Amino acid sequence: MSTPVITKPAADAVVPVRPTLGQRLTSFMPVIALVVLLAALTIADPGFLTLNSLTAAVRTSAPLVVLAAGATLVVLCGGIDLSIAALCSLATVFFALWLPDLGGLTTVAVIAATAAIGALQGLAHVLLRIPSFIVTLGGMSIFSAIALVISDAGPIRVVDRDVTNWLTLYVGGVVPMSFVVALVVVAVISLVLRLTPLESWIRATGYSESAARLAGTPVDVVKVAAFTVSGACAGLAALMLVSRNFSGSPSMADNLLLPAVAAIVVGGTAITGGHGSLWRSLAGALVVTLLRVGLPIVGVPSAYEQILYGAIIVAAVALTLDRSKVLIIK
Amino acid sequence: MTSPTEAGRGAGRATGTEADGDVVPAQRPRPRRGVSLRDAGPPIALVVIFGVFAVLSPDFRTVSNVQNVLDAAAVLAVVTCGISFVLMMGSIDLSSPGIMGASAITVALLVANNRNDNDLGVLGVVVAVLLAAGLGCLSGLALVVLKVPSFMTTLGISAVGLGVATLMFAGVQPNVSDTMLQGWAVERFLGLAYLTWIALACVLVGWLVQRYSRLGRYAFAIGGAEEVLALSGVKVAPYKVAVFTMAGAFYGLAGVMVTSQLGAGLVQAGRGYDFSAITAAVVGGTLLIGGRGGILHSTVGVLLVTVLTNGLVQVGVSPYWQGGVQGLIVVAAVAAAVIPQRRRNQVTK
Numbered sequence: 319m320s321t322p323v324i325t326k327p328a329a330d331a332v333v334p335v336r337p338t339l340g341q342r343l344t345s346f347m348p349v350i351a352l353v354v355l356l357a358a359l360t361i362a363d364p365g366f367l368t369l370n371s372l373t374a375a376v377r378t379s380a381p382l383v384v385l386a387a388g389a390t391l392v393v394l395c396g397g398i399d400l401s402i403a404a405l406c407s408l409a410t411v412f413f414a415l416w417l418p419d420l421g422g423l424t425t426v427a428v429i430a431a432t433a434a435i436g437a438l439q440g441l442a443h444v445l446l447r448i449p450s451f452i453v454t455l456g457g458m459s460i461f462s463a464i465a466l467v468i469s470d471a472g473p474i475r476v477v478d479r480d481v482t483n484w485l486t487l488y489v490g491g492v493v494p495m496s497f498v499v500a501l502v503v504v505a506v507i508s509l510v511l512r513l514t515p516l517e518s519w520i521r522a523t524g525y526s527e528s529a530a531r532l533a534g535t536p537v538d539v540v541k542v543a544a545f546t547v548s549g550a551c552a553g554l555a556a557l558m559l560v561s562r563n564f565s566g567s568p569s570m571a572d573n574l575l576l577p578a579v580a581a582i583v584v585g586g587t588a589i590t591g592g593h594g595s596l597w598r599s600l601a602g603a604l605v606v607t608l609l610r611v612g613l614p615i616v617g618v619p620s621a622y623e624q625i626l627y628g629a630i631i632v633a634a635v636a637l638t639l640d641r642s643k644v645l646i647i648k
Numbered sequence: 649m650t651s652p653t654e655a656g657r658g659a660g661r662a663t664g665t666e667a668d669g670d671v672v673p674a675q676r677p678r679p680r681r682g683v684s685l686r687d688a689g690p691p692i693a694l695v696v697i698f699g700v701f702a703v704l705s706p707d708f709r710t711v712s713n714v715q716n717v718l719d720a721a722a723v724l725a726v727v728t729c730g731i732s733f734v735l736m737m738g739s740i741d742l743s744s745p746g747i748m749g750a751s752a753i754t755v756a757l758l759v760a761n762n763r764n765d766n767d768l769g770v771l772g773v774v775v776a777v778l779l780a781a782g783l784g785c786l787s788g789l790a791l792v793v794l795k796v797p798s799f800m801t802t803l804g805i806s807a808v809g810l811g812v813a814t815l816m817f818a819g820v821q822p823n824v825s826d827t828m829l830q831g832w833a834v835e836r837f838l839g840l841a842y843l844t845w846i847a848l849a850c851v852l853v854g855w856l857v858q859r860y861s862r863l864g865r866y867a868f869a870i871g872g873a874e875e876v877l878a879l880s881g882v883k884v885a886p887y888k889v890a891v892f893t894m895a896g897a898f899y900g901l902a903g904v905m906v907t908s909q910l911g912a913g914l915v916q917a918g919r920g921y922d923f924s925a926i927t928a929a930v931v932g933g934t935l936l937i938g939g940r941g942g943i944l945h946s947t948v949g950v951l952l953v954t955v956l957t958n959g960l961v962q963v964g965v966s967p968y969w970q971g972g973v974q975g976l977i978v979v980a981a982v983a984a985a986v987i988p989q990r991r992r993n994q995v996t997k
Binding site for chain 1: 740746790794795796797799800801803804805806807808810811812814815923926936966968969970971972973974975976978979982983986
C-alpha cells in the first residue's frame with residue numbers, strides 16, 4: 319500500500335534509550351505466548367506434553383514455518399506477499415507433473431521455478447511501481463488459475479515416493495526431518511543476513527525507503543531478492559506438503575495464507591517494515607500451530623479457528639505497528 | 649479548463665458548506681481534456697471488447713447472451729458498489745468473501761428453509777444485511793481505533809465472517825424454500841431477472857450517495873488528501889467507519905443475492921468476489937491510491953470484466969483461466985494508472 323511515510327528528523331545527539339520493561343516484554347511476546355499456550359494445553363490435557371504429540375505438532379508446523387520465513391523477508395522490506403499460499407499450491411502441481419520426467423532433479427527444478435516466479439513478482443513491483451500488495455494479490459489469482467488449468471482441477475497422485483522420502487524421516491528417531499529442514503532454512507537465511515550487509519539494507523528499506531535510497535542502498539535489488547527468496551520458500555513448503563500427502567493439488571496450500579500472515583504478525587514483525595526477524599516468525603508459526611492443534615483439545619469447535627485467526631491478525635498488527643512512521647492509516 | 653477564480657469560488661463554497669452544516673450540491677470543476685479522455689477509456693474498451701467477441705463468436709452476439717451477461721454481472725455490480733467507496737478513500741477491502749458468506753448463511757437460515765421453522769421473508773434479508781453492515785463496521789472501527797491498515801483489518805474480518813458462517817452452517821446445508829427469495833433469481837421483468845434490477849437500484853443508490861451526500865464527497869476528499877481534510881477541521885474517522893459499514897451492507901445484499909441464485913446458503917458464497925470487485929473497480933478507472941473514480945466508473949468496469957469472462961468462455965477458453973485473466977488485468981491496469989506518476993512516486997510499498 320502506498321501509505322505516506324514521514325521520516326522524523328534525527329535528534330542532534332543520539333541518546334541511547336534503554337528499552338523499558340514493557341517493551342522488553344513485548345519483544346518476548348511470541349516466546350511467552352508459546353510457553354503459556356503449552357502450559358495451558360498441558361493443564362487441559364495432561365497427555366499433550368508427550369514426545370509423540372509434540373513431534374506431530376512440529377511436523378505439522380514445518381511447511382508453515384518455511385512459508386512464513388520467506389514472506390517475513392518481504393514484510394521486513396515494508397511490503398507484503400499474499401501469493402505464497404497460491405504459489406505453494408502451484409508448486410505441488412508442478413512437482414507432481416514433473417516428477418515422472420525429471421526424477422530426482424524435480425526438487426531443484428520446482429524450487430528454481432518458484433524462485434523465478436517470485437523474482438518476476440518482485441520485478442513487477444519494482445519496475446512497474448505497483449504496490450506489492452496488488453502484485454501479489456494478482457499473482458495469487460494467476461497462480462491459482464495456472465494450477466487449475468495444468469492439473470485439470472484435480473489432485474495428481476505422486477506414485478514415486480523415493481524423491482520426497484527423506485523429508486518423512488526422523489533425525490535421531492525423534493525430530494521430524496521436515497522440521498529440521500525448516501529450522502535450517504531459518505538459520506541459514508538469518509546467518510546470511512547477519513554476516514552480509516543484507517540485513518542493514520533490508521532494515522533500511524523497511525524503516526525508510528527514501529532515506530535508504532538516498533544513502534545508496536540498492537533498494538530495488540533488495541526487494542526483488544526478498545520476493546525471490548519468498549518464492550523459493552513457497553517451493554520448499556510445497557515439497558513438504560507433497561511428502562506428506564503423496565499428491566499435488568491446485569488448492570492444497572490455499573488455507574495456509576492466513577496462518578502464515580498470522581505467524582508473521584504474531585511473531586512481532588511490524589507490518590510497516592524494518593522491525594522483526596525470521597526467528598520471530600518461527601515462534602509465531604509454532605504459536606499458530608499450537609492454537610490449531612490445541613483448540614480441539616480444549617473442546618472448541620474448529621469453526622472458531624478462522625475467527626481466532628482474524629482476531630489474532632488484527633490484534634497482533636495493532637500491537638506491533640510502528641505508529642511513528644505512518645501518520646495516515648489507509 | 650478551470651480558471652483560478654472558479655477554483656477560488658469552489659473553495660469558498662466548500663468551506664461555506666461546512667460552516668452552515670447544510671448540504672449544497674458541489675459544482676464539479678470541469679475536467680481537463682486529459683482527464684475526460686481517461687474517463688472515456690473504459691467505456692471505449694468495453695465497446696471494443698464487445699465488438700471483438702461479437703465478431704468471433706456467433707453465440708455471443710445473441711440477445712439472450714446479452715441478457716445473460718447483464719444477469720451475471722448483478723452480484724459483482726453490488727459488491728463493486730461497496731468496494732468503490734472504500735477504494736475512493738484510498739483504503740482497500742478484502743472482507744467480501746467472509747461477509748458475503750456470513751450473510752448468505754444468515755438469510756438462508758432466517759427465510760423458509762429445511763433447517764428450522766423460521767419464515768421471516770424480507771425481514772430475514774434485512775437482518776442479514778444488518779449483520780453484514782455490522783461486520784463492515786468492525787473493520788472500519790479496527791482501522792480507525794486500532795490504526796491497523798485496512799488490508800489487514802479486512803483480511804481479519806473476512807476470516808471472522810467465514811468462521812461465523814461455518815458456525816451457523818453446522819455441517820448441514822440450509823436449502824431455501826422461500827418463494828420470494830427463489831423468485832428473485834428466476835422471475836423476469838422487462839427481460840432481466842429481478843436480481844439485475846436490484847443491482848441497478850444499488851448502482852443508482854451508490855451514485856446518489858457518491859454525488860449528493862456528504863459521505864460520498866468526503867470519501868472522495870479522504871482519498872484525495874486526507875491530511876488537508878483533517879487539518880480543515882473535518883473529523884475523518886466517523887466517515888471512514890461509515891464507508892466501511894456501507895460497504896459491508898452492500899456485500900451483505902450480494903450474499904443474499906448469491907443465496908437466491910443458488911437456492912441454498914453456502915459458506916463459500918463470496919469466494920473470489922473480493923478480487924473480481926477490485927479488478928472491476930480498477931479497470932473502470934478507480935485509482936487504488938484514492939480520490940478518483942466512482943460508482944459509474946466501477947459499473948463500466950463490472951460490465952467489462954463480465955463481458956470478458958463470458959466472451960472468453962464463448963470462444964472456448966477454459967473457465968479455469970478466469971482468475972488468471974483478472975489477475976493480469978488488475979496488474980496491467982494498476983501499472984498503466986501509475987505510469988504518469990512514476991517519477992514522482994518513488995516509494996512503493
